[in-house]
Every structure is written in structure tokens, then in C-alpha cells.
Amino acid sequence: MELCGVQLRGPILNGSGTFDAIAARRTFGDALLERFPFDAFVSKTITLAPREGNPPPRLWETPAGLINSIGLPNKGLDGFLAEDLPQLAELPVPLVVSVMGFSRDELAKLVAAVAERPEVAMIELNVSCPNVETGLVMGADPAETARAVERVRPLSERPLIVKLTPNASEPEAVAAAAQEAGADSVSLINTLKGLAFDPDGGGHWLGGGTGGLSGPAVRAVALQQVHAVAGRVAIPVIGMGGISSGSDALDFLRAGATAVAIGTESFRDPAAGRRIASELAALEAREASKGNLAPPPEARMTQTGDSPPTFFRR
Numbered sequence: 001m002e003l004c005g006v007q008l009r010g011p012i013l014n015g016s017g018t019f020d021a022i023a024a025r026r027t028f029g030d031a032l033l034e035r036f037p038f039d040a041f042v043s044k045t046i047t048l049a050p051r052e053g054n055p056p057p058r059l060w061e062t063p064a065g066l067i068n069s070i071g072l073p074n075k076g077l078d079g080f081l082a083e084d085l086p087q088l089a090e091l092p093v094p095l096v097v098s099v100m101g102f103s104r105d106e107l108a109k110l111v112a113a114v115a116e117r118p119e120v121a122m123i124e125l126n127v128s129c130p131n132v133e134t135g136l137v138m139g140a141d142p143a144e145t146a147r148a149v150e151r152v153r154p155l156s157e158r159p160l161i162v163k164l165t166p167n168a169s170e171p172e173a174v175a176a177a178a179q180e181a182g183a184d185s186v187s188l189i190n191t192l193k194g195l196a197f198d199p200d201g202g203g204h205w206l207g208g209g210t211g212g213l214s215g216p217a218v219r220a221v222a223l224q225q226v227h228a229v230a231g232r233v234a235i236p237v238i239g240m241g242g243i244s245s246g247s248d249a250l251d252f253l254r255a256g257a258t259a260v261a262i263g264t265e266s267f268r269d270p271a272a273g274r275r276i277a278s279e280l281a282a283l284e285a286r287e288a289s290k291g292n293l294a295p296p297p298e299a300r301m302t303q304t305g306d307s308p309p310t311f312f313r314r
């Protein structure tokens with residue numbers, strides 16, 4: 001398949017920041033490259049200056065979900081280009097680099113520098129991190145998002161993906177603004193704002209205060225937002241939010257996504273991307289074979305309201 005002109009062997013990506021390919025290569029060696037779990041790899045978001053990230057604890061489990069408050073720890077642009085990019089370039093799939101700026105100037109410096117590197121297939125603009133102190137989330141506002149995309153669009157011939165936040169009153173309006181400003185794709189959802197208290201008292205559990213919720217707990221919200229966004233824009237949509245099985249992935253494709261990303265599930269099972277890809281392929285093969293068996297006209301005529309003939313049920 002193809003995403004923004006980039007050839008991919010399939011539709012399964014990782015959600016940014018949910019799979020450390022460099023650490024996985026250290027642990028699994030070249031076996032990781034032979035059985036790489038994703039069809040494109042999205043880096044953890046980088047910023048212009050290095051960051052320590054938020055103080056611990058950084059994670060809290062909820063029913064069917066995970067709240068994180070990692071706070072964007074990273075080596076900064078120069079450290080990433082010098083140390084991480086050469087290693088990520090050895091992965092057997094196209095590389096997407098995720099960047100986040102605290103201002104449009106910062107974002108422009110990041111995009112210009114990353115776009116120069118031939119190892120980079122696409123750039124994701126993370127305008128939706130919930131865990132940084134400024135409280136400024138460009139992606140919560142359509143006009144701010146448009147200004148950011150307009151600023152960086154001329155700096156890169158690489159496809160630009162805009163990562164949307166679910167914490168916006170109308171994510172489809174933000175997606176439309178991103179498209180209008182020149183984005184090639186949108187990806188969603190980033191995490192939903194969440195909070196956890198220390199069960200032993202003493203206030204907030206997470207060192208960063210609040211965090212972002214992910215995992216199956218957010219799947220229905222993500223599916224609705226992907227459906228709404230895909231109905232509004234013409235550019236490809238990358239759907240994510242609690243995908244744990246091929247059936248979940250198929251739901252996002254049915255909602256209008258062109259590709260999907262796996263996030264929290266990879267923490268449980270680092271090989272989840274491959275499992276989900278093969279489950280999805282089996283489901284799609286089954287759908288295709290059903291499609292070839294067109295129902296006889298009389299069967300179609302017996303369909304009424306909510307009660308389709310039983311052979312349509314799954």
C-alpha cells in the first residue's frame with residue numbers, strides 16, 4: 001500500500017513514543033529487524049533542546065487503560081540527529097520523525113533540519129502533547145494549528161502528518177484546518193487528559209500532575225473521532241487509540257482510516273504489531289470472500305430495518 005506517496009508493506013504503524021526501537025534492537029538483536037512489528041516506524045517526539053522529562057512516577061494503570069506523564073524526555077535535535085537517527089535508519093521500514101516545538105520558530109527549525117536528512121520518509125508534527133508545563137497545546141485550536149502548518153509547509157518536501165489531540169472541542173475542525181494549511185495526513189488520537197490520586201493519600205500520583213490516558217479505555221472515543229475526521233478531510237487519516245486486535249484495527253479502517261497505529265498494546269506485547277497485522281489480514285480475506293458471495297436478490301428483499309438475514313451476521 002501507499003501512504004502520502006510512501007510505499008508501505010502494510011497499514012500498521014506504531015504510535016509515537018510507544019516503542020523504543022533502539023532499546024528493542026539492543027534486547028532482541030537482528031531478530032528485531034527480521035520480524036519488525038510495524039510497517040513504518042514513528043520516532044518518539046523530539047524537541048529543539050534536550051529535555052529531562054517529568055519527575056516520576058510517570059505511569060498509572062486504570063481499568064483497561066494507562067495514564068502517562070512522561071513529559072517529552074529526549075536528546076534534543078542535535079543529539080537525535082547524531083546518535084539516534086543513524087540507528088533508526090537501519091530499521092527495515094520507512095521512518096517517520098515526530099517533532100514538537102514550543103513556538104512556531106522552534107517547530108520550523110526542527111522541520112527544516114529533519115527534512116534535510118534522506119533517512120526520513122515523513123515528518124509528524126506533534127501539536128497535541130498533553131504533558132508539557134506551558135499548557136499551550138497548538139492542536140487544541142484550528143487557527144493555531146493552521147499557523148503552525150503554514151509556517152513549516154514550505155520548509156519540507158517530505159509528507160507532513162499532523163498528530164491531533166482528542167482534547168479539542170471539535171477535532172474535525174482542527175483536521176480541516178491542518179489540511180487547508182498543507183498537511184498531507186492527520187493522525188489521531190493522542191492521549192485523553194487524565195488524573196490519578198495516590199491511593200495512600202498525599203495528592204496526585206503522577207510526578208507531572210496530570211497525564212494522558214491511552215489503551216482500550218479510549219478506543220470508542222478514538223473511533224468516533226477518526227470517523228468524524230475522515231468524514232471531513234480528503235487527506236489520509238492514521239487512526240489509533242486502544243487498538244489491541246485485528247478486529248479493532250478493522251474497525252478503524254471501516255471508520256475511514258487509511259492506516260492504523262498500535263500504542264499501549266506494545267507495552268504488553270512488543271510483537272503486538274505483527275500479531276495484529278496477521279489478524280487483520282485474516283479478517284480482510286474473510287470479508288473479501290464474503291464479498292464474492294453476493295446474496296440472491298430475494299434475500300436482499302427480505303431485509304427489514306434492524307433484522308438482516310442471519311447469514312449477514314457475524
Ligand code: RRO
Nearest residue numbers: 069070071072129131191212
Ligand atoms: O512525552 C509524553 O508525556 C507524551 C507525549 Br510527547 C505525547 O504526545 N502524548 C503523551 O501521551 N505523552
